[in-house]
Amino acid sequence: MDSFKKNWTIGICAFLMFFLIQKNTIIGQDIHFSQIGNSPLNISPALTSVFSGDIRFVGNYKSQWQSVPVNFMTFAGSYEMKFLNKNMPNSQFGGGLIFNYDQAGYGDLSLSQLGVNLGYTHQMSERNFLSGGFQVSANQRMFKPSQLSFDDQFDGESYNSDIASAEVFEEPSFFYLNFSAGINWHYQVPEKRTRFDVGASVFNINEARQSFFNRNDASLLRRIHVHGMGSFMVADNVDLSVLGLLSKQGPYSETIIGFGARIYLNRTLTKELSIQFGGNYRLGDAVIPTFEIDFRNMIKLGLSYDVNTSGFTEATNGKGSPEFSIIYTLRKVKPLNEKKLCPLY
DSSP states (O other): OHHHHHHHHHHHHHHHHHHHSOOOOOOOOSSOOSOGGGOGGGTOGGGTTOSSSSEEEEEEEEEEOTTSSSOEEEEEEEEEEEEOOTTOTTEEEEEEEEEEEEEETTTTEEEEEEEEEEEEEEEOSSSEEEEEEEEEEEEEEEOOGGGOOOGGGBOSSSBOTTSOOOOOOSOSEEEEEEEEEEEEEEEEEGGGTEEEEEEEEEEOTTOOBOOSSOTTSOBOOOEEEEEEEEEEEEETTEEEEEEEEEEEETTEEEEEEEEEEEEEEEOSTTOOEEEEEEEEEETTTEEEEEEEEEETTTEEEEEEEEEEOSTTHHHHTTEEEEEEEEEEEEOOOOOTTSOOOSOOO
């Protein structure tokens, strides 16, 4: 019971941190997912290879606001693997690749991002791990002027697409590099199915210059993330999970909090099966029911739907966005005489 109270206290303290550091919240639009725990490399570079297993594939898809003309589509895919060194039993290196693609509006305004992640985790004690990570990404932002319409294409009675517009766009596509970094604390008690991750990260460190007109007129503001995610056992076949994310970029910010209950239907080795029901809330914007199914601790499928609650409801009728995720984790079979290095669970 004392152990349970201690774990509960750790989880609640980490969770409440998001409210203590938050002031006024203004909703901003950027590449983001509602299932924040299922897109780890988009949360922090420090989460690179912080998982149970040796190799991990993650895929995410989100479609927003299909009921209004200016809809958004976001896709992400990532790959990670661990690099262990027998001479450094308390350390673990990790590497990964991440690809993000976002598209919106009539002009197909898009962002394509390919990033390389590097991470390092050090085991501070039996239950505590400290990680740091870095990401460098190549980015392309573009749109298609031919798909837009302008007032000089009005012939006096109606819009005429055969009339050539005098609008000139010298640079409908541009390229830039981006740098990001983060830090993460991982706490675990495997025998109690308890784990927590708390950390912070900074994206767009170099504040790359970008504009379709004058590249010196605008820069990409730094984006700061503070995250907390965890779960702990409340019964033999039930775990409770909590999560939170504060994202702030200039005058814009986004805060997500969430809870979930995981039910273990089968705990037999190699036949493990569990389902999770939960709900997230994006402050001032959306209520997000979520569902996950996990098979053999290897394949996890996630489904959620944003039910819009902001002023935009007048246009969407509450229809926000469906989101899908898949996580595939591989575990290598190690020789019996080989000691497990830096055991993350």
